[in-house]
Amino acid sequence: MEHALRILIVDDDIVDRRICRRALGRLDPPPIFVEAETGAQALDELARYHVDCVLLDFRLPDRDGLELLAQLNERGVEQRVPVVMLTGADDVSVAVEAMRCGASNYVVKDMDGRYQELMPTIVQHALRDRELQLARWRDEQALARYRSDLSELAQRLMDTEKTTTRQLAQVLHDQLGQTLAAIRLGFDAVCANCASLSSESARRHATRVSALIDEAVREVRQVLVTLRPPLLDGRGLLDALDNELRMQPLARDDVELQFEAAPGITGIRWPADVEYAAFMIAREAIGNALRHANATLVRVTIDGDERSLHVRVMDDGSGIPADVSCPGHLGIVGMRERALAIGARFALETTAGHGTAVLLDWIAP
Numbered sequence: 001m002e003h004a005l006r007i008l009i010v011d012d013d014i015v016d017r018r019i020c021r022r023a024l025g026r027l028d029p030p031p032i033f034v035e036a037e038t039g040a041q042a043l044d045e046l047a048r049y050h051v052d053c054v055l056l057d058f059r060l061p062d063r064d065g066l067e068l069l070a071q072l073n074e075r076g077v078e079q080r081v082p083v084v085m086l087t088g089a090d091d092v093s094v095a096v097e098a099m100r101c102g103a104s105n106y107v108v109k110d111m112d113g114r115y116q117e118l119m120p121t122i123v124q125h126a127l128r129d130r131e132l133q134l135a136r137w138r139d140e141q142a143l144a145r146y147r148s149d150l151s152e153l154a155q156r157l158m159d160t161e162k163t164t165t166r167q168l169a170q171v172l173h174d175q176l177g178q179t180l181a182a183i184r185l186g187f188d189a190v191c192a193n194c195a196s197l198s199s200e201s202a203r204r205h206a207t208r209v210s211a212l213i214d215e216a217v218r219e220v221r222q223v224l225v226t227l228r229p230p231l232l233d234g235r236g237l238l239d240a241l242d243n244e245l246r247m248q249p250l251a252r253d254d255v256e257l258q259f260e261a262a263p264g265i266t267g268i269r270w271p272a273d274v275e276y277a278a279f280m281i282a283r284e285a286i287g288n289a290l291r292h293a294n295a296t297l298v299r300v301t302i303d304g305d306e307r308s309l310h311v312r313v314m315d316d317g318s319g320i321p322a323d324v325s326c327p328g329h330l331g332i333v334g335m336r337e338r339a340l341a342i343g344a345r346f347a348l349e350t351t352a353g354h355g356t357a358v359l360l361d362w363i364a365p
């Protein structure tokens with residue numbers, strides 16, 4: 001220990017205070033002692049000086065030690081001082097109560113004075129525990145700050161994503177879509193006027209170009225569906241998810257897709273960012289179930305009320321391998337980030353051979 005500790009002894013018995021001073025005088029370097037006979041004096045001293053540790057007698061003239069302990073523990077975590085309770089041999093049950101109320105440790109003043117030997121170690125332990133407690137509290141604070149920053153960042157990213165995809169969808173629809181439609185019309189007109197396209201090869205080319213135009217129109221529509229979930233803005237999450245399942249191209253015909261909305265939630269609209277995040281998470285989970293799980297059943301359920309939303313996507317497939325590591329595969333990471341951004345709980349439950357469940361629970365703040 002580099003600096004001398006400042007120890008406050010709160011005891012109305014002068015002999016007991018002297019015993020404490022002598023017992024703790026063995027610490028290196030010897031501590032500086034401050035003394036108080038009553039709870040009020042102790043609070044006064046604590047307000048005036050920095051104190052590293054308090055030795056607190058259970059019986060004080062103006063209040064009992066537990067009362068003072070409770071008052072000391074009302075202070076903010078950073079201002080809290082470790083308290084070692086001093087109890088008589090007949091007050092041992094008080095020691096237990098004191099620990100429950102936040103004392104760092106206790107010393108039982110036994111008749112033969114053995115407790116004096118233990119006091120330096122007990123005080124050192126109390127200080128070490130206090131340091132650990134403070135470090136843990138600071139870590140928790142830092143983690144909470146980090147989580148809140150991250151959630152804000154994810155929220156901003158989602159907002160940007162929404163604006164950008166909206167703009168992109170608009171451009172694709174209004175410009176490329178229109179251009180393709182015009183090409184389609186123009187090309188059909190040219191073909192009609194040149195019915196006499198005499199050569200076989202010219203006719204083959206015309207058929208090929210026509211097919212390419214159809215394909216380009218289909219592709220633009222598909223990109224639009226991906227960018228702007230159909231029905232979500234206008235009709236809400238239930239219709240959009242139901243539609244999403246119906247639109248799934250199935251590679252096998254033994255796969256069953258089920259959608260189940262709890263009775264009574266039809267017509268509920270959740271905040272737009274919550275609906276958007278829930279939709280995108282469900283879309284990714286459905287896609288994963290169909291692509292990776294080799295499932296025969298994919299089931300989406302949705303439940304909640306105006307202030308809560310619970311979405312589940314479950315499959316009966318292979319489960320996610322425990323050692324799966326897919327650098328560059330961002331589906332699961334993205335689901336977590338979207339949930340974080342709306343302050344929802346996200347969980348992934350998976351058992352080898354018994355399928356996977358993706359769970360999203362949002363409760364209005």
Ligand SMILES: Nc1ncnc2c1ncn2[C@@H]1O[C@H](COP(=O)(O)OP(=O)(O)OP(=O)(O)O)[C@@H](O)[C@H]1O
Nearest residue numbers: 288289292293319320324326329330331332333356
């Ligand atoms: N429902 C599931 N059943 C079985 N395995 C799954 C399931 N969901 C995910 N996985 C496994 O976890 C991996 C990671 O999934 P993730 O969604 O993060 O990436 P991805 O689907 O491979 O790629 P993408 O970035 O396009 O989403 C998958 O490659 C797959 O091996």
Ligand SMILES: [Mg+2]
Nearest residue numbers: 284288331332
């Ligand atoms: Mg994926």
